[in-house]
Amino acid sequence: MRWWLPLLFVIYLSVTSGQDADANDAAHIVASKFALSQYAVEGMDYVIDYRLHNVGEKAALRVTLDDRDGFPTQAFEIIRGLLQVRWERISSGGNVSHAIVVRPRIVGVFNYSSALITYYPSEDAKEVRISHTTAPGEGYLKKNFYLMLSYTYQKKVYDQKFSAKLGVWLVFLMLVAPSTVIPFALWYHSKTKYSQGAPSKKSK
Incomplete structure (x- = not known):
């Protein structure tokens, strides 16, 4: 009867491996x-x-x-x-x-x-x-x-x-205005003064 044990073990392995293959092939x-x-x-x-x-x-x-x-x-x-x-x-x-x-x-x-x-x-x-x-x-x-x-x-x-607020932008403009507006005003004033004082070219 002992020869049945290896046969049963082989059958068990084939069944379980088939179940694992079915589970993976899904x-x-x-x-x-x-x-x-x-x-x-x-x-x-x-x-x-x-x-x-x-x-x-x-x-x-x-x-x-x-x-x-x-x-x-x-x-x-x-x-x-x-x-x-x-x-x-x-x-x-x-x-x-x-x-x-x-x-x-x-x-x-x-x-x-x-x-x-x-x-x-x-x-x-x-x-x-x-x-x-x-x-x-x-x-x-x-x-x-x-x-x-x-x-x-x-x-x-x-x-x-x-959220961006209007007040934040106003404060920002007030802070950057002195460093941008004043130099521009000085440059524009000097440019205007130079244009007025420069002699006009006579046409040949």
């Missing part, structure tokens, strides 16, 4: 989700971009992206794009992109979660494969406050820090 979707807008503020457009890449050996079929849990309609107004989209096929080495524009309705903390990705990894696959996009994490929204993952600006502070 589609594999790598997806990302990130904000194109640097700041988010209540009532203003906030742009989200999705990228899906098929790094597998076969085409991914019936690929769906679902981010309805990430941006519920009671908290966000959908301005452009869909939170649930589908692609019939993403070829091996291919990629697709999708973008949405939302406007926050509420203030406070919201979960900036990953989007759900589902697809069939091959033509003969019987079960759907599930994966997720990347997710930056938790964000914070407050009325008249901008969201940045590392720092939060009040709108007034943001305007003072980044």
